[in-house]
Structure formats: C-alpha cells, structure tokens
Amino acid sequence: MGQAPTWSDMPRTYGLTGPISEDLPEEENLIQTRKLLDTMKSYNVYENNLELENRERVVKRLESLFRDWLKEMCIEMNVPKVVTEKVGGKIFPFGSYHLGVHSKGADIDALCVGPGFLERKAFFTSFFAKLKAQKEVKDIQAIEEAYVPVITLSWEGIQIDLVFALLPQRSVPDNLDLLNNSIVKNVVDARCVRSFNGYRVTEEILRLVPNVLNFRVALRAIKLWAKQRNIYSNKLGFLGGVSWAIMVARICQVYPNATASTLVIKFFKIFSMWVWPIPIRLIEVEKCTYNLPFWDTKVNRCDRYHLMPIITPAYPQQNTSVSVSRSTFAILNEEIHRGHAICLEIEQKKAKWSELFEPTDFFKKYQYGLVLTGPPDDHGSHICGRLFAKANGRSDPPAVEWDL
Numbered sequence: 001m002g003q004a005p006t007w008s009d010m011p012r013t014y015g016l017t018g019p020i021s022e023d024l025p026e027e028e029n030l031i032q033t034r035k036l037l038d039t040m041k042s043y044n045v046y047e048n049n050l051e052l053e054n055r056e057r058v059v060k061r062l063e064s065l066f067r068d069w070l071k072e073m074c075i076e077m078n079v080p081k082v083v084t085e086k087v088g089g090k091i092f093p094f095g096s097y098h099l100g101v102h103s104k105g106a107d108i109d110a111l112c113v114g115p116g117f118l119e120r121k122a123f124f125t126s127f128f129a130k131l132k133a134q135k136e137v138k139d140i141q142a143i144e145e146a147y148v149p150v151i152t153l154s155w156e157g158i159q160i161d162l163v164f165a166l167l168p169q170r171s172v173p174d175n176l177d178l179l180n181n182s183i184v185k186n187v188v189d190a191r192c193v194r195s196f197n198g199y200r201v202t203e204e205i206l207r208l209v210p211n212v213l214n215f216r217v218a219l220r221a222i223k224l225w226a227k228q229r230n231i232y233s234n235k236l237g238f239l240g241g242v243s244w245a246i247m248v249a250r251i252c253q254v255y256p257n258a259t260a261s262t263l264v265i266k267f268f269k270i271f272s273m274w275v276w277p278i279p280i281r282l283i284e285v286e287k288c289t290y291n292l293p294f295w296d297t298k299v300n301r302c303d304r305y306h307l308m309p310i311i312t313p314a315y316p317q318q319n320t321s322v323s324v325s326r327s328t329f330a331i332l333n334e335e336i337h338r339g340h341a342i343c344l345e346i347e348q349k350k351a352k353w354s355e356l357f358e359p360t361d362f363f364k365k366y367q368y369g370l371v372l373t374g375p376p377d378d379h380g381s382h383i384c385g386r387l388f389a390k391a392n393g394r395s396d397p398p399a400v401e402w403d404l
Contacts, residue, residue, distance in 0.1 A: 014210050015253035015282055025259040032261035032346070036221060039353040045103040045224055055097070055108065058155050062162075063091040065134070066112050069127050073118060087115055088172035094199040096241050099206065101219045107159035111199045113176065116168040120189065123164040124151065148194045165195040179203055181315050185290050193292060193316070200314040201242060208282045208313055209249050210256035217260035219248045222267060228359045229335050234320075237328035243310045243320040247271065250280050265347060268340035276329075279309035285317040292316040308332070 013019070025033075040046075047055075067089040074084035095109035096102040112123065124142045128151055132140050140153040151162040167176070168186040177183075178200055184193050209215040222244050226232035234240035239247075251267045252258075258266065274280075287294055294316045297303045308324045311317050324332070345351035362369075 014208060014256060015250065016284060017254065019256050020254040022257055024257050025262065029259045029262050033217070033259040036261045036264065036353050037217065039357065040220060040224060042354075043224055043357065045220060047102075047104050051104070054156075055158060058158055058160070059091060059093055059108065059110065062110065062155070062160070063089070065130065066091055066114075066127070069130050070114055070118075073122060073126065077117070079117070083170055086171045088174065089114055090172050090174065090176060092178065092199040094202040096223075098199070098202045099219065099245060100212075100216045101223060101245075103220075103223070107161055109161050109198060110163070111195055112162055112164045113167055113172050113178075114164065115170050115172060116166045117170065118166060120149075120164060120166065120191065124149065127151075148198070149191055163195040163198060165192040179207075179314070181286065181288050181290075184292065184315065185288070190292070197312065197314060197316075197318070201312045202245075204313040205245055205249050205282065209252040211252065214258070214260045214263060215249060215252045218252070218263035218267065219245055221260065221264045222248050224357055225339060226335075228357045229338075230360050230362060231328075231332055231335055234323050237323050237325045238332060239308075239310070239321055239324070242312070246282060246310050246312070246320065247280055249282055253282065265343040268336060268343045272337050272340040276308050277306060279311050279319075281311045281317075282313040285311075285313060285315050288315055290316070293318070295319045 070087050070089040071084055074087055079087075090113050092098075092111040092113065093108060094111055096106055097108045102108075112127075114123070124144050128140070128142050131137050131151065131153060134155075136156045138154045140151065142151050143149065148163055151164075153160050153162070166187070166189065167183070178196060183200075184196055187193050187196070206212060206215075223232065223241070226239070226244060231238040232240070232244070234243075248263070248267060251263050251270060254270075255263060255266050287296070292315075294300075295303055295309070295311055295318050303309075303319065306319050306322060306324075307326065307329045308321045309319045310321045311319055339356060342351055342356045346353060346356070
C-alpha cells in the first residue's frame with residue numbers, strides 16, 4: 001500500500017466548500033482571456049506606469065504628513081519624549097486601490113492609524129487644518145457624521161478618502177498586523193472598528209483567493225460591466241466595490257485554476273442560478289465575544305430580511321448590500337441574466353466581449369426619472385454632505401419605494 005498523504009501534501013481548499021472544478025485552462029481559455037484583456041484596454045481602465053507611481057508618491061507623502069502631525073500632537077500634549085520618538089503612525093490603503101483593480105482616475109481609500117491617547121476629534125480638526133494648508137490639496141471636506149467618518153480631498157487631482165482609527169496602545173509600529181482580531185478587542189469606539197474594517201476586509205479578500213492576478217483581471221471586468229450597466233453604486237441601492245469583489249472572490253475559490261475569462265463566464269452562470277437570500281461568504285468568520293454588531297440571521301431578526309446578503313470576511317462580519325431594495329434587486333438579477341446570456345454566446349463564438357460591456361441607455365430603459373437640484377452655496381454643500389453621510393450608513397433600505 002502507498003503511504004497516505006500528509007496534511008502538508010493535501011491541496012489547499014479556499015472558502016467554505018471544496019472547488020467545483022480544478023480543471024487547468026485549455027488554449028481556448030487563454031485566447032479568450034487575451035481577447036477580454038484587449039477589450040478592457042480599449043475602455044481605458046488601466047493607468048500607465050507614471051500614473052501608478054504618482055499614486056504611490058502621494059500615499060507616501062500623506063503618510064509622512066500624518067507621522068509629522070502625530071509628533072506635533074505629542075509635543076502639544078506634553079507627552080514624554082520617549083513616546084513621541086516612537087509614536088510611529090501608519091497609513092493603510094484599502095478598497096480598489098489596495099486590491100489592485102482601481103481604474104484610471106479612481107479615488108484612493110486610506111486608513112490612518114494613530115495611538116490610543118489621541119482624541120478622534122483632533123484628526124478632523126488639527127490634521128484637517130494641516131492637510132488644508134498643503135498647496136497640493138483642493139476641495140477638502142470633513143464628514144464626521146458619516147457612518148464611517150471621513151476626510152475627503154483632492155491631492156494634485158487624485159481624489160482621496162481618509163478614515164481614522166485609534167490603536168489601543170502608545171505607538172503604531174511599521175509591522176502592525178491589522179488582521180489579528182485582538183486589534184479590535186479593546187477598541188471602545190465603534191467608529192474606529194468600522195474604520196479598521198475597510199482595510200481588514202480588503203486584505204482578507206486578497207488572502208482568500210487562490211490566484212490574485214486572475215482575480216484582479218476578472219474583478220476589473222465585472223467592475224467595468226457593472227459601471228457600464230449603471231449598477232455599480234451602494235448609494236443608489238445596487239452593489240458597491242466590496243460586494244462585487246466578494247462575489248468574484250467566491251468564484252475564484254470554487255474555480256481555483258481557471259483563467260480570468262473563465263472566471264467571468266462562471267460568475268454570470270453561478271449567480272444567474274443563485275438562490276437568494278442564501279448569503280455569499282468567503283470564510284466562516286469567528287464570532288469573537290467582543291460585543292460588536294455581527295451579521296447573523298439566527299440572532300438578529302432584521303438580518304433575515306436582507307434580500308441579497310454578501311458578507312465581509314473579517315470580524316465583525318457585515319452585510320455589504322443592505323441598501324439593495326426590491327426594485328434594485330430585480331434590476332441586478334436582470335443584468336446578471338443578460339450577462340450570462342451574452343457569455344454563452346461568447347463561448348459559442350457568436351458574440352464579442354464588447355457586447356457584455358455595452359452601456360445601458362437610461363432614458364430608453366426607464367420611462368420616468370427624478371432629478372434633484374440644490375443651491376450651489378455653502379448650505380447646498382452641507383445638504384449634499386448630509387446626504388452622502390446617510391447614503392453610506394448601515395440603516396435598512398427606505399421603507400417607501402417609488403415604482404413609477
């Protein structure tokens with residue numbers, strides 16, 4: 001008898017289940033992936049090397065400013081010199097930029113981590129003022145009342161959203177591991193937990209896919225499709241970037257050896273058959289006893305009414321699609337079925353990838369529309385800020401829907 005395979009010899013399983021198929025790609029799959037890449041390039045979604053380097057430079061400059069500000073705050077607070085010298089401070093990009101799927105002109109989401117002896121308010125006042133004083137910064141705004149408080153700004157034309165979290169210790173080391181659940185154990189401010197989770201979720205997604213490069217190409221394709229079809233928006237009741245990323249990551253888990261084009265085709269096949277509200281999950285998230293809000297239909301009655309649950313892979317797990325309503329759910333399903341039909345024709349060589357990315361004609365599709373306008377003054381800007389804050393909240397979808 002042959003020797004039984006050891007644990008280290010066993011293939012790694014990604015996600016909650018084993019793979020649907022581990023088939024290796026054939027030549028036709030590789031050809032289709034090249035065609036997909038060529039099609040996406042024609043939509044000008046990729047940045048060139050200079051643009052990528054500029055983004056990296058801006059992030060480094062922001063981190064340098066943030067570290068300088070932390071030391072200034074230490075001096076202002078009369079903190080011991082040894083603490084000031086080691087206070088550190090770190091900025092963690094997250095979202096599409098950290099996933100490596102940002103498009104040309106996209107914004108950068110970044111988490112600023114500071115020591116626990118600071119007040120959160122200082123970030124939105126003192127650091128805000130420091131940022132505003134930089135000649136490269138334009139259109140800066142602090143939105144403290146948002147579900148995840150944020151400073152938005154434009155740095156040399158790059159839109160940046162900065163969130164802030166306090167680490168319950170005196171310094172922020174360079175080798176800080178934010179995926180360790182103990183990071184959020186002693187955090188008393190829920191806003192800090194929510195700020196941490198942006199990065200934690202993004203990093204977990206990257207760690208839970210078998211092939212990051214194929215994941216990135218497939219996700220770029222799905223993002224382009226969703227934007228072209230006007231269904232890429234949490235604020236409007238559809239799905240945002242993290243929801244699409246989790247859905248694509250799940251397809252990568254069950255087809256670990258598939259090329260990007262096959263992953264896109266399987267995406268539409270699987271989700272055209274998906275029985276909602278069965279949730280999409282990448283991993284079984286440990287339910288730590290930290291008394292933080294945790295999506296769980298067995299415990300939280302309101303979670304049972306979510307139409308299209310897509311669950312984050314980091315503690316405390318949350319549903320990323322709470323804003324999906326009955327009407328937007330119907331549109332999402334309609335568009336996924338359309339994508340599946342086109343992908344079937346692509347496989348049969350009866351259609352091209354460009355047909356998948358054809359933009360929807362809003363005025364042809366909808367008989368009625370609603371336009372909201374406001375005064376272009378400070379009051380109007382404040383109203384927009386409040387609407388932005390509420391749109392990013394975790395409250396349930398509106399009770400009233402207008403089916404015109």
